[in-house]
Amino acid sequence: MCEALNQPWTWIEGGVSAPQGFQATGVKAEVKYKDKYDVALIYSEVPAQGAGVFTRNKVKAHPLVLTQKYLENGVAQAIVANSGNANACVGEVGDRAAEEMARTVAAALGIKREDVLVASTGVIGVEMPIERVVQGIEDAAEILKASEMEPAWTPLKKVENAHQAALAIMTTDTAVKEFACELPCREGVIRLGGIAKGSGMIHPNMGTMLGFITTDAKLPATQLQDLLRQAVDQSFNMVTVDGDTSTNDMVLFLANGESGITPVGEEWVAFQEMVNSLCITLAQEIARDGEGATKFLEVQVNGATSVEDARKLAKSICGSSLVKTAMFGEDANWGRILAAAGYADAEFNPSQASIYLGDCLVAQDGQGVQFSEEVAKGILTQKEIKISLVLKDGEAQATAWGCDLTHEYVTINGDYRT
Amino acid sequence: MCEALNQPWTWIEGGVSAPQGFQATGVKAEVKYKDKYDVALIYSEVPAQGAGVFTRNKVKAHPLVLTQKYLENGVAQAIVANSGNANACVGEVGDRAAEEMARTVAAALGIKREDVLVASTGVIGVEMPIERVVQGIEDAAEILKASEMEPAWTPLKKVENAHQAALAIMTTDTAVKEFACELPCREGVIRLGGIAKGSGMIHPNMGTMLGFITTDAKLPATQLQDLLRQAVDQSFNMVTVDGDTSTNDMVLFLANGESGITPVGEEWVAFQEMVNSLCITLAQEIARDGEGATKFLEVQVNGATSVEDARKLAKSICGSSLVKTAMFGEDANWGRILAAAGYADAEFNPSQASIYLGDCLVAQDGQGVQFSEEVAKGILTQKEIKISLVLKDGEAQATAWGCDLTHEYVTINGDYRT
Structure with a gap:
């Protein structure tokens, strides 16, 4: 992560909870291991515009199919993700598990089930321990609700919680991949946050790559989708390859409009550059963390x-x-x-x-x-x-x-x- | 190499010198290492029909370009190959070195320069020590000429010499890849021989793969080319991939007609199967010899x-x-x-x-x-x-x-x- 000359935006703390109206946390649900954060929950206080880029693998994990369906209307309010189990290639029980994860988030946070995007990473072909995941989701939702109820909830605590979401999506990753930045605009500030996971030998056939990005900019879903697509093509797709990826790969982007700002003109160009830089920085961190890599x-x-x-x-x-x-x-x-x-x-x-x-x-x-x-x-x-x-x-x-x-x-x- | 039930042909000794009218040898020319066979010479006593399949890499080694040109008329009488240097990406000096190899073979064996096919394997971008290679070729030609002059030249010696050609094309290979077989036909026997080298991790981007195949069957060059293409597609190309190969990969096939037999009908089918089996067996040996492989x-x-x-x-x-x-x-x-x-x-x-x-x-x-x-x-x-x-x-x-x-x-x- 380098500071380019005259770069109009700056790096800040807070990961995916840096943009206004976003919260995130991670819990230890024992999906596969004890004492590892493995369920992540990212939540926007208001329904957000949503965009996604998905694996081109012919074999698609159950949560990925569900998330693609839920994203068709371009609206989303939460992302739930687990590590330790890919929920892939297990048949109808896998479809039901993905739906159960969305339903649990919706019930716990009082939002629409169709506005919950679901992602998983881990071993393929093994049934998800859905009870533990459900419990984890409920615990995570409790933490997020507590933060809403509690005005004394400190910014530091919010940053720590979001960091746990970044931890919860890691598998063989050795380093957390979490960044945030902000762009001063005429009418205020737009913030952007992102987390990612992705290890494996990196290309030709790495383990699952997940990326979750949040912003408080105000953008229609179609524009958000175009923005994400071009950012992914020059970032995540330059460490991995659409055609060569896993059953679970996805990058999701939520824009909840809470900054009230729709960047246009120079501000749009700067915002686009900020999104590209965040994605490139996350992608570089994935490459840097290749299994066994020394260079x-x-x-x-x-x-x-x-x-x-x-x-x-x-x-x-x-x-x-x-x-x-x-x-x-x-x-x-x-x-x-x-x-x-x-x-x-x-x-x-x-x-x-x-x-x-x-x-x-x-x-x-x-x-x-x-x-x-x-x-x-x-x-x-x-x-x-x-x-x-x-x-x-x-x-x-x-x-x-x-x-x-x-x-x-x-x-x-x-x-x-x- | 398995014996299929009712297989009409049998495995024999002799490698590329098994078919009538073929001889081969290898010498230690110190191209890169001392005390390693590194120049191979395969020779047909009469001009043969020739076919070849070449790398699809956009970067082509100098000998490969020359060999493709010399093969345009479908006639060849000798193959010269060295290990220890790929003779690739060194500019005009590389073109001249490949030509010099062909010229040396032609002069030493009294054949046409355009009937000499040239192959190299080894490091890319380093100039060939052409004097040592020329000396090696002359030594190899001496051995082959001695065998023509000497009626007491034993079959065992011929087999040993051919084996040295197989040794001479090895680089990081740990095992010799050399096979021969014969097909009894109504009018006599058709023999087939082949050697190969190819190590690396095997796919996606292995080191150079070379294969040289000889037969005394009587076939026109176009038919030989078709036969080789379909054999390569189900053998060598199933351990490596045309699109993913080195600057030097090639498989050459010489048919000198010395058996006097043009296989047709059932005999053609059997001959085709024998060619496929030889190529598959060589390809399997390449896979088995992948660098560091245990399985x-x-x-x-x-x-x-x-x-x-x-x-x-x-x-x-x-x-x-x-x-x-x-x-x-x-x-x-x-x-x-x-x-x-x-x-x-x-x-x-x-x-x-x-x-x-x-x-x-x-x-x-x-x-x-x-x-x-x-x-x-x-x-x-x-x-x-x-x-x-x-x-x-x-x-x-x-x-x-x-x-x-x-x-x-x-x-x-x-x-x-x-």
Whole structure:
């Protein structure tokens, strides 16, 4: 999370409860483990506009199907999510469990069942321990209701509670992914919050990725959907891939309008940038937290024919096992980078391609150039490595994020070049 | 390599030199390592019909481009290959090196330069030590010429020499991949030989895959090309993927007609089966030899809408890191199998899908069934594991081969379900 020059918005605390009218909490319901937060509840005090982006996997988890249905009208007021069980591939009992989760939230918070979005993450094909989840939801709702009743409820407590929601959606994640920011506007302030989970080796077939985003901006659902779609395409989809994801992946976005502000003109542009930055920052954190990762990789492609091709090239390089092991092995093996671009199923002219590791040019016009192995080593020993593929085919650019591939596989591949 | 019931052909010794009129050898040219066979030469005493299947990577190695050009007329008489250097992405010096290899073979064996096919495997972007390769080729040619001059040249020696060619194309491979077989026909015997190399983690982006196949059958080049294409599609392409391969991948097939037999009718069917079996056996050996692999995986898909979809599904399951780690962890995590099918970009109905581990049904109609964890464990502790996805969408079937994914990544993913 970097502060860009002249960036009109700032990072703040509070995660998904930072925007006005939102509250969130997490509880320990023993879905799979004892003493782990595993049920998260996010709630808007008023019905909100809702948008979602979902996995393209042909096999869809039960809560995902329900959430897609409930989102058809573009209205939502709560998100309930559990870790420890994916509620996928268990048949009708799974459909009923997802409905039961929505019903419990609705009853406990006094809202419409159809305004509750449901998400799950965990093992596929095992029946949900629905009684424990229901109990967890009721406990979570109690906490949120207490906060409404209690004027002395401190902002700090609100932040702590929202943090527990972020904890509750984690599975093999080692770090919480939670951010919030605010944009000063002429008529006040718009706030934005987001949490995410997603571990696995990151691409090609990671574990479930979930993202929940809240804002108090006032936007119609269709605009919210477009905003989310374009943000996801340059963020979450650049660490994972729609076509390569799990049965449960989803990113949800609620806008409750409580700021009273509909950003337009420059403020709309700034708001859009803030949403993109939040999503990119969450996506980067997912990449950084790849299982067993020791290095964070950023792959930038410039000069591509189209944004689509630039994205394919960046993701192909970032997802290549051979590139990832070379980075772990701190080996400036640019041939693997070019080869991974070669099978990206994207149009480009390899004989005009240049490759940089950090600022160090290692290949030009599709062939190696003389470079200082020492300088390259200096770059590759860093915890964060930037790989650039510079083409002369067009103007399009894209960035993907990932991590290195470590250990045993590397003892074979990491030193292949030297 | 299994003997099917009533199989009309038999496995024999001799590798690529088993068919009449073929010789092969390998020498230690110190391309990269001392004391490793690294230059292979395969030679037909008469010009042969030639066919080839090549990588779809946009970045193509210099020898591959040359070989494609030389094969345009469908005639070839020798294959020269080196390990230790891919001769890729080094610019014009690479084109010249590939040409120099062909020229050296042609001069040493007294054949046309355009009839020499060139292949390389090894590190990308490093200039070939062409003097050492040239010396190696000359040494290899000497050995082959000596065998022509020397009637006392024993069959055993011929087999040993051919074996050295198989050794010379290995890189991180731990086992030689070399087979031969013969088909008794009414007018005599047709022989077939093949060697291959290919290691890496196997899918999604393995190291280079090379395959060289020889036969003394009499076939026109166009028929040979069709035969090779369909054999590759059900063998080598089911461990790797055209779209996901290296800059150097190729499979070459020479038919010199020295048996005098053009198989037709039943004999053609039997010959075709023999070619398919040889290619499948070589492909299985590649999968078995995946880097760090402890288990061999066979994934069979039945009842798919089309062969193309069946292949996509089988490869997606076989290439899934999460399935591979589950197999290493001996965990009957069928949900990962179904999820991997789900992102295969193939049409199928998940709610009618059944999954078997060995003979043990673990999921039916898209959901888990009661099964004995003990029985499943018994299957998963084997060195060879068969996974079946049975669909009700059509009649098509396909099989893919792969290996498990081991160690560090597994300590995180292997026990995720239990």
